[in-house]
Amino acid sequence: MWAIYALLSAFFAALTSILAKIGIESVNSNLATAIRTVVVLVLAWGIVFVTGKHNDITNISQKSLLFLVLSGFATGFSWLFYYKALQIGQASKVVPIDKFSVVISMVMAFLILGETISIKTIIGGALITAGTVVLIL
Numbered sequence: 001m002w003a004i005y006a007l008l009s010a011f012f013a014a015l016t017s018i019l020a021k022i023g024i025e026s027v028n029s030n031l032a033t034a035i036r037t038v039v040v041l042v043l044a045w046g047i048v049f050v051t052g053k054h055n056d057i058t059n060i061s062q063k064s065l066l067f068l069v070l071s072g073f074a075t076g077f078s079w080l081f082y083y084k085a086l087q088i089g090q091a092s093k094v095v096p097i098d099k100f101s102v103v104i105s106m107v108m109a110f111l112i113l114g115e116t117i118s119i120k121t122i123i124g125g126a127l128i129t130a131g132t133v134v135l136i137l
Contacts, residue, residue: 014095020083021091029083036079096135103128 024032048054060068078101085094103125109115 017086017091017095017098021086024083024087029087030080032087033076033079033083036083037076093136096132100128100132103132 020032020036027035082094082098085098106121106125110117
């Protein structure tokens with residue numbers, strides 16, 4: 001089931017890039033990011049309340065809350081830089097560089113989370129890196 005969610009994530013991430021490039025044409029990139037963030041905020045909290053999970057907020061540990069907040073900051077900076085890059089660059093060049101985050105995440109997973117490195121993972125990361133380089137040249 002996780003693979004279906006991952007594919008849906010990839011589809012909507014791709015759609016996000018195209019819609020953002022069209023929408024950001026004459027809008028300040030920071031303002032565009034703020035508008036997008038409000039939509040995400042309303043959508044996410046709406047789902048939390050509709051599914052009745054808002055009561056679980058008191059069960060979140062301080063460690064989890066800290067790392068979720070830090071993740072939120074990372075997301076915010078990512079979106080701000082991404083929208084600025086999209087505004088001044090071609091989507092076909094910006095998106096592959098942004099998706100290089102896959103390789104960076106893999107390396108961080110090995111170094112920080114202690115996940116197992118496999119030959120398949122190394123080959124996949126190398127191919128993504130090569131593909132990114134080819135697309136941006």
